[in-house]
Amino acid sequence: MNDEVLETYLNIVKTHSLTKTAENMFISQSAVSNRLISLEKELNVKLIERSPGQKGILLTQKGEEFVEFAKRHQELNRQIQDWSRGDVTEVLRVASVxxxxxxxxxFYxxxxxxxxxxITLATHWTDRIISMLExxxxDIGITPRVFYSKAVEAxxxxxxxxxxxxxxxxxxYPDFIDAKTLKRAHEIYFDWGTNFVEWHENQMNPLELPLMVTDTTELLPELLRIPDSFCIIPACIFKNFHDPDLKLSRITPEPPPRICYLLKLKEPHSQKQELVRQFEQEFKEYVRKLEDVSL
Structure with a gap:
């Protein structure tokens, strides 16, 4: 299986078009078709659905599954070429909220x-990150919460x-506020983990619906323009806004803290084990210099 054929396939996946793939690669459309047919014969699977009059391409289930294998194969070939030239670059895949x-x-x-x-850095929700590790x-996940997994260490x-x-x-809102005086109907709600959810249910009416439930902090400065609205977030997110109109208030009783976890496989690939260990060590060293956190 050569890189030329894999590159053609990944280009087809990206463009959803044999014609655009041919244009991007400066080859004929028949050459694109021949490479695709050759790949399907080699794998003995159907990668693309073909229907008369169909615009664009539609991947089969096998075609979708093969995308990740094709990317890994290309990356491995690249690493082998680097190694053969004595120019080895370590590749570490990181997924983070x-x-x-x-x-x-x-830190990066x-x-x-x-x-x-x-580094290949992707952003996902925690459950997707754990699934990616499994x-x-x-190779590494960075999340504010964890779900049980036999394969993953937090x-x-x-x-x-x-x-x-x-x-x-x-x-x-005053500088110090009693949590029991807060109304969920005014809250832009974030789930900061099991302990936070339990605290939240004990302090506020669990039957009252929040103003919004979200995991996207970028919306906050705009949403907080709604009268009496509030959210509960770490100071680091607040500081990122650089908005003098926003203010912090301490809550009593104090909510459980947001915890940052580094997720890794309990049995990692042997060639990645040392790289993951180094990343973890460097990450711990970096956060020691951060404000508003405790170790």
């Missing part, structure tokens, strides 16, 4: 500046206190 990616973005700059390392689609890295955030101009 977006709020933690934003918070530790300086520092890490990449230390040596020959290539399926060996990523290492607590740091924790952050949670605060109430509101708008000074349209709300009047």
């Amino acid at each position: 977006i709020s933690l990616t934003d918070y530790v973005k300086g 700059r520092e890490l990449l500046g230390k040596g020959k390392l290539s 399926n060996r689609e990523t 290492v607590p890295i740091f924790q952050e206190s949670l605060y109430l955030v509101s708008s000074r101009s349209v709300s009047s």
Whole structure:
């Protein structure tokens, strides 16, 4: 299976068109078709559905499954070529929730500046990250919560206190506020893990619906313009907004902290074991310098 054929297939997947693939690769459409047919014969599977008058391409189930294998095959070939030239670049796949990616973005700059390392960084929800680890689609996960998995180990890295955030101009929450006085109907709700959910249910009426449930913090400055609205988030997210209209309030009783976990396979690939260990060590060193966190 050569790289030329795999590159053609991945291009077809990207463009959803044999014609556009031919244009992108500066080859004829018949050459694209021949490479696809050759690949299907070699694999003995049907990768693409073909129907008269069909616009674009439609992957079969096998075709969708093969995409990840094709990418891995290309990456392995690239690493072999680097190795043969004595120019080895280690590749580490990291999956993280977006709020933690934003918070530790300086870490990746520092890490990449230390040596020959290539990082593939993807952002997903926690359940997807755990699934990716179980399926060996990523090497490391960084999440604010964990779900049980026989294959995955969760290492607590740091924790952050949670605060109430509101708008000074349209709300009047005090600097210190009793959680039982808060109304869920005014809340933009984030799930910060099992302990937080339990605390939240004990402090506020669980039968009252929140204003919004979301995992996207980018919307907050706009949503907090709604009178009396509030959210409960770590200080690091608040600081990222750089918005003087927003204010922090301490909550009593204090909510459980958000915990950052590093997720890794209990039995990692042998060639990645040392790289994962180094990443974990460097990550721990980096967070020691962060404000508003405890280890």
